[in-house]
Amino acid sequence: MKFLISIVLFTFLQTCSQSNQPIKTSSMENKDAKNNPYYSRTDTTKLYISNEEWKKILPADLYAVAREAATERAFTGKYNEFDEVGEYYCAVCGNHLFRSTSKFASSCGWPSFFEADKEGVYYKRDLTYGMDRVEVLCKRCDSHLGHVFDDGPKPTGLRYCMNSVSLEFAPDLQN
Ligand SMILES: [Zn+2]
Numbered sequence: 001m002k003f004l005i006s007i008v009l010f011t012f013l014q015t016c017s018q019s020n021q022p023i024k025t026s027s028m029e030n031k032d033a034k035n036n037p038y039y040s041r042t043d044t045t046k047l048y049i050s051n052e053e054w055k056k057i058l059p060a061d062l063y064a065v066a067r068e069a070a071t072e073r074a075f076t077g078k079y080n081e082f083d084e085v086g087e088y089y090c091a092v093c094g095n096h097l098f099r100s101t102s103k104f105a106s107s108c109g110w111p112s113f114f115e116a117d118k119e120g121v122y123y124k125r126d127l128t129y130g131m132d133r134v135e136v137l138c139k140r141c142d143s144h145l146g147h148v149f150d151d152g153p154k155p156t157g158l159r160y161c162m163n164s165v166s167l168e169f170a171p172d173l174q175n
Contacts, residue, residue: 035057036057036058036092037057038057038092038093038141039092039093039094040093040094041089041094041096041170042094043094044095044119044140045140046139046140047093047140047141047142049141051067054066054067054092055067058092061165062091062092062165062166065144065163065165065166066091066092066141066143066144066145066165066166067143067144068144069128069135069144071146071163072110072163072164072165074108074109074110075109076164077110077111077163077164077165078164078165079111079162079164079167079169080109080110080111080164082111082169083100083103083105084100084169084171085100085101085171085172086100086169086170086171086172087099087100087169087170087172088100088103088113088167088168088169088170089167089168089169089170090120090138090140090141090143090145090166090167090168091165091166091167091168092138092141092143092166093138093140093141093143094140094168095120095138095139095140095141096117096119096120097116097117097120097121097138097145097167098113098115098116098117098120098160098162098167099115099117100169102114102115102116104152104153106159106161108159108161110146110161110162110163110164111162111164111167112152112159112160112161112162113159113160113162114152114153114154114155114156114157114158114159114160115156115158115160116136116148116160119139120138120139120140121136121137121138121139121145122136122137122139123135123136123137123148124137126147133147133149134147134148134149135147136148136160136162138166143166144163144166145162145163145166145167146160146161146162146163146166147160147161148160148161149161
């Protein structure tokens with residue numbers, strides 16, 4: 001009997017001490033993407049994930065744009081009229097794409113940048129819908145981000161016309 005009591009007491013004490021453990025958090029990872037095991041803002045390893053797999057992980061609106069090259073409606077995106085200072089990452093995989101200093105106010109209805117992170121994106125000629133355009137894709141996960149046009153401001157003359165849903169903004173940390 002005495003033995004049993006000591007076991008119960010021991011278990012009780014152990015449970016108590018466990019509940020006092022601090023909750024572990026990771027500030028580098030995006031909380032919204034916690035169901036996405038491929039998401040990382042630090043790991044730049046190339047991803048080879050099937051659309052079948054992405055469909056299980058991504059929200060429907062992001063899947064449609066990123067994996068099926070849909071375009072969100074103009075003037076509806078969360079970053080269209082947005083000028084906070086920080087970094088923009090791929091909403092699918094966390095790869096770095098743009099710095100806020102390259103964002104400019106464009107009247108086209110989508111967030112626009114004049115320069116992309118060279119390590120973040122690559123390009124493909126896009127002849128769909130009877131147009132000749134240059135598609136912009138994420139170098140890490142091959143997701144569709146938007147298109148780039150040559151009517152942008154100096155110094156590059158480029159206009160990266162992006163879908164807000166494909167982007168994820170992280171503000172600079174306060175000093
Ligand atoms: Zn990506």
